[in-house]
Amino acid sequence: MSIRERLSGNEAAAIAMKQINPDVVAAFPITPSTEIPQYFSTFVSNGTVDTEFVAVESEHSAMSACVGAEAAGSRAMTATSANGLSYMWEMLYIASSLRLPIVMSLVNRAVSGPLNIHNDHSDAMGVRDSGWIMLFSENNQEAYDNLIMAHRIAENKDVLLPLMVCQDGFITSHSIENIELIEDDKVKTFVGKYEPEHYLLNSEEPIAIGPLDLQAYLFEHKYQQAEAMRKAKKVILDVAKDFEKMTGRKYSFFEEYKMQDAEIAVVCMNSTAGTTKTVVDELRKKGIKAGMLKVRVFRPFPAKEIAEALGNLKAVAIMDKADSLNAMGGALFEDVTSSMYTAKKQVPAVSYVYGIGGRDTTAKDINEVFDYLQKIVKTGEIDNPYRYVGLRKGDE
Amino acid sequence: MAYNLKEVIANRPSRFTSGHRMCAGCGAPPVTRMILRALKPEDHAVISNATGCMEVSSFIYPYTSWTDSFIHTAFENAASTCSGVEAAYRSLKKQGKLPADKHTKFIAFGGDGGTYDIGIQSLSGAMERGHDMVYVCYDNGAYMNTGIQRSSATPKFADTTTSPAGEVIPGKMQSRKDLTEVMAAHHLPYVAQTIAYANFKDLYEKAEKAIYTEGPCFLNVLAPCPRGWGYPTDMLMQINKLAVETCYWPLYEVINEKYIINYKPAKKLPIEEFLKPQKRFKHMFKTGNEWMIEEFQKEVDKRWEALLALEEMSNKK
Numbered sequence: 001m002s003i004r005e006r007l008s009g010n011e012a013a014a015i016a017m018k019q020i021n022p023d024v025v026a027a028f029p030i031t032p033s034t035e036i037p038q039y040f041s042t043f044v045s046n047g048t049v050d051t052e053f054v055a056v057e058s059e060h061s062a063m064s065a066c067v068g069a070e071a072a073g074s075r076a077m078t079a080t081s082a083n084g085l086s087y088m089w090e091m092l093y094i095a096s097s098l099r100l101p102i103v104m105s106l107v108n109r110a111v112s113g114p115l116n117i118h119n120d121h122s123d124a125m126g127v128r129d130s131g132w133i134m135l136f137s138e139n140n141q142e143a144y145d146n147l148i149m150a151h152r153i154a155e156n157k158d159v160l161l162p163l164m165v166c167q168d169g170f171i172t173s174h175s176i177e178n179i180e181l182i183e184d185d186k187v188k189t190f191v192g193k194y195e196p197e198h199y200l201l202n203s204e205e206p207i208a209i210g211p212l213d214l215q216a217y218l219f220e221h222k223y224q225q226a227e228a229m230r231k232a233k234k235v236i237l238d239v240a241k242d243f244e245k246m247t248g249r250k251y252s253f254f255e256e257y258k259m260q261d262a263e264i265a266v267v268c269m270n271s272t273a274g275t276t277k278t279v280v281d282e283l284r285k286k287g288i289k290a291g292m293l294k295v296r297v298f299r300p301f302p303a304k305e306i307a308e309a310l311g312n313l314k315a316v317a318i319m320d321k322a323d324s325l326n327a328m329g330g331a332l333f334e335d336v337t338s339s340m341y342t343a344k345k346q347v348p349a350v351s352y353v354y355g356i357g358g359r360d361t362t363a364k365d366i367n368e369v370f371d372y373l374q375k376i377v378k379t380g381e382i383d384n385p386y387r388y389v390g391l392r393k394g395d396e
Numbered sequence: 397m398a399y400n401l402k403e404v405i406a407n408r409p410s411r412f413t414s415g416h417r418m419c420a421g422c423g424a425p426p427v428t429r430m431i432l433r434a435l436k437p438e439d440h441a442v443i444s445n446a447t448g449c450m451e452v453s454s455f456i457y458p459y460t461s462w463t464d465s466f467i468h469t470a471f472e473n474a475a476s477t478c479s480g481v482e483a484a485y486r487s488l489k490k491q492g493k494l495p496a497d498k499h500t501k502f503i504a505f506g507g508d509g510g511t512y513d514i515g516i517q518s519l520s521g522a523m524e525r526g527h528d529m530v531y532v533c534y535d536n537g538a539y540m541n542t543g544i545q546r547s548s549a550t551p552k553f554a555d556t557t558t559s560p561a562g563e564v565i566p567g568k569m570q571s572r573k574d575l576t577e578v579m580a581a582h583h584l585p586y587v588a589q590t591i592a593y594a595n596f597k598d599l600y601e602k603a604e605k606a607i608y609t610e611g612p613c614f615l616n617v618l619a620p621c622p623r624g625w626g627y628p629t630d631m632l633m634q635i636n637k638l639a640v641e642t643c644y645w646p647l648y649e650v651i652n653e654k655y656i657i658n659y660k661p662a663k664k665l666p667i668e669e670f671l672k673p674q675k676r677f678k679h680m681f682k683t684g685n686e687w688m689i690e691e692f693q694k695e696v697d698k699r700w701e702a703l704l705a706l707e708e709m710s711n712k713k
Contacts (some may be wrong), residue, residue, distance in 0.1 A: 026483070069487075201494060206462075209465075
């Protein structure tokens, strides 16, 4: 029997980490993810986990220590947000290039500047090409479930890539919601033992990691990373199937909400999906064929599948909680529209930037987006594909 | 057992093999080799190396000179990377996931750029956290790998590519940071300053103490660079000797906060002896620049006197 609880997103992440019982956790405090290492330190202090907790002096060192620990042959985890992730940036690329399946809990927050501690996705979007698998979570349950699945995906021999599980800062990390936890022994069996092939602490087989890798080989090594990311798609689905067998909870690359016969839809990630579902329900009551696609797996990007899922719409809005500052549109918008173009799906599409710096995104905002989609369907025209919702008007 | 270079070389095969691409006359490889010889032959080691000359010359894919396990990740984090490996070791040992009878030692190497400058935060953090590891700085007094740029270890007046001796500014205008003292202020069980000198005795013995003292230990080793310092490649050992005999680089150790100066020259040589063979100080010997040598000498004297005082003070009951 699963365990019914009421937990915040941060508590859920910390409990997932406790059940995973990694060998090493290295972390540095940063709002709004600070609670994760806090809760976890209590588990360490009370001896409920076997973990060595390394209270590093910076996030750069947090990721460096995770790289060292994982390369040494142990399971290493961390948690961070925003500027913490930015400070790790250099090491994120090194972690993935060394093919170290480190798992991170990323509590999404706006990257400075100016300083802001609230939620948007600018931190995650800034590392989207770093070679990490990126899973997004609508609520505490998904943040927990994604973490439980993380090691099985990351450590798969076809993958061997680091993985981050994202959840929205404060909105998810600090709100207490109902959650179903899995029993400790089931998690232990599901996650399994970490058995790396080559590792630093194997005195029988010393290895050297992190060479100077010049023109002769770097290209091939990068290709292998890209291959691993492509192969991760299948592994993510396989692990989700096993997870469903254990819990009954179904996961895929994305969640389709009332998409079967939808004519207009919103594509979004993380907690905004909850608000959007409510709006879709209301629109459906009015006879408007609205739907939603919530991206769970952002890296690897399920391009073909997303194009297929959106291909029959009359109009689609892709919502980005980070502005790419590129005079073109948000990052998710670019990925989704590229996917559709490549798959020859010509659906009128618009980019909506929203919720920057924790600006509240209400049902009213989502309705505004659907209103515009209806207008596109009616007129066949898009006056500006790079749009904002929830932004103060000039005199507000 | 008294130190004997021949015996050490005979009984402790090199763990840093030939074939690397370090320059002739570089001070770093003999230092590295000797430090690794201080490991007990039965012990395994994990080496963490900062980006720098040493790393890019010793581990070019698919070749490596390192016979122990080795990890390089970036420039500023040899210490924090090593701290992660060491934490993993403690965790896995505690859980019985590693053989109980095997011992692994942890040694990080960084140049002065990766240690005094960009890596000081990572080093300070790892030392404060108490990881059982040795951090070795091979100090050649500038960013040599990128082409001789000044670092905070560069001595005053040195001509480097970012502190060039020009018409108006005669080289680097600031004195060098005293990192050994910074590390002593961390109150570590063992901190030492050494050099490859007099049959490597001082270096070997300090390496052995650092490796086999439990807890975080720090070695600062002066490792001259023929390209950056501008001395003939066959003069390495003489330069080392002059650094010691002039008291530019005193040999000392701080054991549980007690200072021991390992060598006090009976007659301290004037600093010119150390400066003269090096092209980076050439401009100091031009007529009219005598004040630079005087000032340099004053700084060396001041630091030497301060060290003598520390030794006296820390050994008083």
